[in-house]
Amino acid sequence: xxxxxxxxxxxxxxxxxxxxxxxxxxxxxxxxxxxxxxxxxxxxxxxxxxxxxxxxxxxxxxxxxxxxxxxxxxxxxxxxxxxxxxxxxxxxxxxxxxxxxxxxxxxxxxxxxxxxxxxxxxxxxxxxxxxxxxxxxxxxxxxxxxxxxxxxxxxxxxxxxxxxxxxxxxxxxxxxxxxxxxxxxxxxxxxxxxxxxxxxxxxxxxxxxxxxxxxxxxxxxxxxxxxxxxxxxxxxxxxxxxxxxxxxxxxxxxxxxxxxxxxxxxxxxxxxxxxxxxxxxxxxxxxxxxxxxxxxxxxxxxxxxxxxxxxxxxxxxxxxxxxxxxxxxxxxxxxxxxxxxxxxxxxxxxxxxxxxxxxxxxxxxxxxxxxxxxxxxxxxxxxxxxxxxxxxxxxxxxxxxxxxxxxxxxxxxx
Numbered sequence: 001x002x003x004x005x006x007x008x009x010x011x012x013x014x015x016x017x018x019x020x021x022x023x024x025x026x027x028x029x030x031x032x033x034x035x036x037x038x039x040x041x042x043x044x045x046x047x048x049x050x051x052x053x054x055x056x057x058x059x060x061x062x063x064x065x066x067x068x069x070x071x072x073x074x075x076x077x078x079x080x081x082x083x084x085x086x087x088x089x090x091x092x093x094x095x096x097x098x099x100x101x102x103x104x105x106x107x108x109x110x111x112x113x114x115x116x117x118x119x120x121x122x123x124x125x126x127x128x129x130x131x132x133x134x135x136x137x138x139x140x141x142x143x144x145x146x147x148x149x150x151x152x153x154x155x156x157x158x159x160x161x162x163x164x165x166x167x168x169x170x171x172x173x174x175x176x177x178x179x180x181x182x183x184x185x186x187x188x189x190x191x192x193x194x195x196x197x198x199x200x201x202x203x204x205x206x207x208x209x210x211x212x213x214x215x216x217x218x219x220x221x222x223x224x225x226x227x228x229x230x231x232x233x234x235x236x237x238x239x240x241x242x243x244x245x246x247x248x249x250x251x252x253x254x255x256x257x258x259x260x261x262x263x264x265x266x267x268x269x270x271x272x273x274x275x276x277x278x279x280x281x282x283x284x285x286x287x288x289x290x291x292x293x294x295x296x297x298x299x300x301x302x303x304x305x306x307x308x309x310x311x312x313x314x315x316x317x318x319x320x321x322x323x324x325x326x327x328x329x330x331x332x333x334x335x336x337x338x339x340x341x342x343x344x345x346x347x348x349x350x351x352x353x354x355x356x357x358x359x360x361x362x363x364x365x366x367x368x369x370x371x372x373x374x375x376x377x378x379x380x381x382x383x384x385x386x387x388x389x390x391x392x393x394x395x396x397x398x399x400x401x402x403x404x405x406x407x408x409x410x411x412x413x414x
Contacts, residue, residue: 015060023057030088048077049088056091059098064107070095071114078118078125092118093152100156101163108156115149197364199246201310201317204361206242208320210235212285234284241281245270271305272297272333272340275312279331282316288328289316295335304392307368308333308342311376314361315344315388323348323386339374339394345387365390 011018030049055069074092096115100108123142127135217231270278279291300308312331319329327348334341362378365388369376374392381387 016058019060020057023053026056026091027053030091045088048073052077052088052091056094056098059095060102063099063101063103067095067099067103067107067111071111071118075118075121078122093148096149097152097156097159100153101159108153108160112149112153115153116146119143119145119149193367197310197367200361200364201313203242204314204317206238206245208317209238209281209285212287212320213238216286230284238281269306270309272300272308273305274309275331275333278309278313278316282320282329285320286326287316287320288326290328290330292330292332293334294332297335298394300340300394301372304340304372304394307372307374308340308390308392310368311342311365311388311390312344314365318361318386318388319344319346319348327385336394340392342390342392343387344389345381345385347381347383347385349384 027050030053031046051073052070055066055073058066070092074089077089092115096108096111099111103111119142122145123138126138126141213231213234217228217235221228276291279289283289316329316331319327323329323346327346329344329346332341332343334343365378366376369390369392372392374390376388376390378388379386
């Protein structure tokens with residue numbers, strides 16, 4: 001900020017004290033220099049000087065009252081026939097300028113009309129008082145006074161326009177700053193929600209597999225040590241995979257740009273192609289899962305593959321937690337011409353399980369689908385079990401619909 005900008009702001013914040021000091025200094029000068037044009041008393045000239053100058057102390061804080069007082073003193077001076085006080089009458093132009101810059105629109109419009117009328121009243125007063133000049137002199141003085149008033153009014157309009165423009169820019173800057181802060185808060189909330197979804201999917205799925213494997217390994221430790229060893233191996237692999245996912249997630253949050261090239265940098269995020277590995281991982285926990293692929297796979301928009309993977313991961317995690325013992329699960333990945341459909345259904349008892357309402361899995365899946373303008377439905381199946389169906393819109397495929405209808409059964413139920 002430049003020094004004159006700081007001075008201008010300080011002046012705007014202390015209008016009345018500055019104007020009062022300036023008026024006092026002006027009053028000292030004008031009272032000493034107050035001299036009537038012809039005849040008249042110097043005392044009367046000084047009194048008119050005080051009456052005209054004192055209201056200028058409120059020219060910015062109360063511009064309407066100030067200009068009204070100055071105009072009233074000037075009008076009385078002309079009507080009462082007192083000889084003109086040359087140095088002081090110029091403050092009428094200062095009052096006109098001030099009300100034009102700081103007053104309301106109606107006030108400065110009324111002020112300029114009153115100033116023009118006052119100029120002709122002054123001319124008529126000069127005509128009446130023949131000692132001050134003839135008709136030509138009166139007309140000249142009236143035109144000169146009116147022109148001076150118009151000039152002061154024009155300068156005031158220019159200054160007012162600049163003030164309004166600056167005020168509008170300042171107001172716009174303040175609103176943009178508020179909007180920026182709001183957008184920042186919204187973006188922060190969205191990022192927190194995204195991180196919460198990612199952490200929930202990673203931690204909930206991994207812990208569900210680990211718990212299932214640890215329970216199975218504990219029961220098999222006495223009768224089948226080899227099965228217990230396999231359970232421990234699966235627990236280790238699941239833990240390492242979860243740790244790698246957490247590292248990838250935290251790596252995205254790093255602020256330094258150079259962090260992406262080191263050994264601890266985040267690797268590629270899971271995609272729809274990794275659902276096979278996800279199903280295999282769940283199978284190791286003893287869950288019977290069938291994976292069915294239908295249609296011709298194609299390239300997905302950025303993030304859509306991760307969304308499909310996370311929805312499938314969360315649906316399988318819910319099966320492990322709520323479906324009960326030995327459920328049959330079917331995962332269908334169907335590529336349609338304009339969408340990708342993911343269907344995870346089971347025949348367990350998940351529909352009858354009551355929860356405490358603290359889980360965020362279904363909400364997170366719906367939020368993920370909504371990010372790509374998709375839809376997700378979840379609820380009990382007719383005849384028992386639970387079903388999660390997500391549909392994510394995709395760009396139109398150049399392949400025919402016949403290609404999309406051919407099923408490709410990759411994995412069967414055990």
